[in-house]
Amino acid sequence: MxxxxxxxxxxxxxxxxxxxxxxxxxxxxxxxxxxxxxxxxxxxxxxxxxxxxxxxxxxxxxxxxxxxxxxxxxxxxxxxxxxxxxxxxxxxxxxxxxxxxxxxxxxxxxxxxxxxxxxxxxxxxxxxxxxxxxxxxxLDHVWDIVAHLQTALLADIPVLVGTLAARPLERADVTVLGSHGVFVADGVTVEPHVVFDTTAGPVLLCRGASVQAFSRIVGPCFVGEASAILGGRVSGCSIGDMCRVHGEVSATTFVGHSNKGHDGFVGHSVLGRWVNLSAGTTTSNLKNTYGMVSMWTPDGLTNTKQQFLGTLFGDHAKTGIGLRLTTGCVVGTGVNVYDSMPPKVVAPFSWGGSAPYAEFTVDKFVDMAERMMARRQIIMPDAARAWWRTIHRVATGDARWPRR
The missing domain is CATH 3.90.550 (Spore Coat Polysaccharide Biosynthesis Protein SpsA; Chain A)
Incomplete structure (x- = not known):
């Protein structure tokens, strides 16, 4: 136990x-x-x-x-x-x-x-x-999920290849660079003209995953069950189940069931579950000064001692078309923001085109969450609706989050 x-x-x-x-x-x-x-x-x-x-x-x-x-x-x-x-x-x-x-x-x-x-x-x-x-x-800090990603993937993937009974990909119409290998489980679809670069680490595609033509996947990289790579360059990422990923994505973790289906750069970031990044959403993961990135925590703004750090997106966070996010940004649970660049921290259940944001009411949030989940054939049970009302009440009353 x-x-x-x-x-x-x-x-x-x-x-x-x-x-x-x-x-x-x-x-x-x-x-x-x-x-x-x-x-x-x-x-x-x-x-x-x-x-x-x-x-x-x-x-x-x-x-x-x-x-x-x-x-x-x-x-x-x-x-x-x-x-x-x-x-x-x-x-x-x-x-x-x-x-x-x-x-x-x-x-x-x-x-x-x-x-x-x-x-x-x-x-x-x-x-x-x-x-x-x-x-x-x-994990001493939340950003250690990013800091330890490559190390963890290099240790995890070789073991999981055996656990999942994955086999080496052998295709004449696919290019594999490097010596670490590409491994696929049952039901994986890889279209022609995909490039896998395994120079720095292996690539593992889990059951039902798919990769569209003209994608470039750079290892170490893990792609979970039923997730789809829709084109672009995906490098050093861990992508959970049932995600859709397109564009330039680097050193980023997707917990699962999240969408980044269009162009835009996301680097050194973490996406919770049920996140949706609209077309052109772009994160900054490196300061123009090349200095260390500071990030908001419940204890205040903290020097992360990381040179590369993008955005942490809480569960059910949503961004509008073309949104830009500053280096070391924190976007809370249930946030829906668009138009203007948000401040360095956006409190949970914020809504709007610029700060100060309105509150995303719980009824509207639950309705939106239900619709998104239904697109994955997942029905939100009554108990979850009640639970989200509790989360909304607790989070919107949490004085640690700046609201402006």
Whole structure:
């Protein structure tokens, strides 16, 4: 049994923490819970995160856990990103570097301890038992999803090729450069005149993915199930399931079910689920001064110490035609912005052509979300409608977000 715990740091990973636990963020090729399921060879039974995320339900995601976590279960820090190798069988504690990433509980863990965001996994270490150090990285800041993307993809893809029984692509009408290889699962469609550049890393296309003619895909690159590359240059990206991607996209993560179906540059960015970027949406990922990028966090504007950093788009964020976004921009959950370049941070459920923005009312937001999901043959259940009303109330009342 596996339970994933969002500590105080994870609960401040905005704009994503507004509407999803970190266990359901894509880091490298996989969602965090999928990654830990692979490493521990066990199913996810629950998530412990912020109170407003009780009721989060998405595809096969485990429910928010209420009650004690039983003895014998694995309790995992969701900010820990292990590479995809089996954990030592005898280990009771797993570390990445010198930090505790996972603990196999010797006794039940009371729920009240885990509901305290300042609880440390180190406090749950058993008094005895083997410690196994496993390879991986840590997410100390939300932008580390971007910073560690290439490293994670290079570690993930070779393992997933075997897991998915993917085979090397062998086509005379497709050009493959480099030696790392292109691998395809069942049901993949690759049209003629596609170029795959595997000089820096492999490319993996999952079941039902498609690549249109005149696309250039540069590895390391992961394309999830039923996602479509519609032309342009896609370089060093992790693209989740059922996405549509076109244009120039670099070092960017798509959690899933998002659209960037037209021209426009998106680089060193993260798109939550159900994001739609209209034609010509362009992110800046490098300052004209070539200096380090600063980004808004709940603790204020922070020097990320990253030279390349684009935009973090929360779930259900939408942009208008030709929108330009500044370096290190944060676009909150449920935002719908167009026309003028937004400020460096746009609060959740903002709506309009220029700041100060109006509030995107909850009824209009839910109606829009339902219509977009229906285009993917996914019906929003009544429980989700009620949950989104809670998220809207919490997010619009959150004083940490600047509203101007």
């Amino acid at each position: 596996l339970y994933l715990y969002d500590d105080a740091g994870a609960r401040r990973f905005e704009p994503f923490a507004t509407s999803r636990p970190l266990s359901d963020m894509r880091v490298g090729a996989l969602l965090q819970r999928q990654r830990w399921q692979h490493v521990l060879a066990t199913a996810s039974h629950g998530v412990i995160s912020s109170p407003h995320l009780v009721g989060f339900a998405e595809f096969d995601a485990p429910a928010h856990h209420e009650g004690d976590v039983p003895a014998g279960a694995w309790l995992v820090n969701s900010r820990a990103v292990p590479f995809l190798q089996a954990a030592p069988v005898a280990a009771r504690v797993l570390t990445i570097g010198d930090r505790v990433a996972a603990v196999r509980l010797a006794a039940p863990m009371p729920q009240e301890r885990l509901h305290d965001p300042h609880f440390l996994l180190e406090d749950a270490r058993p008094g005895t038992g083997a410690v196994g150090d496993i390879p991986g990285v840590w």
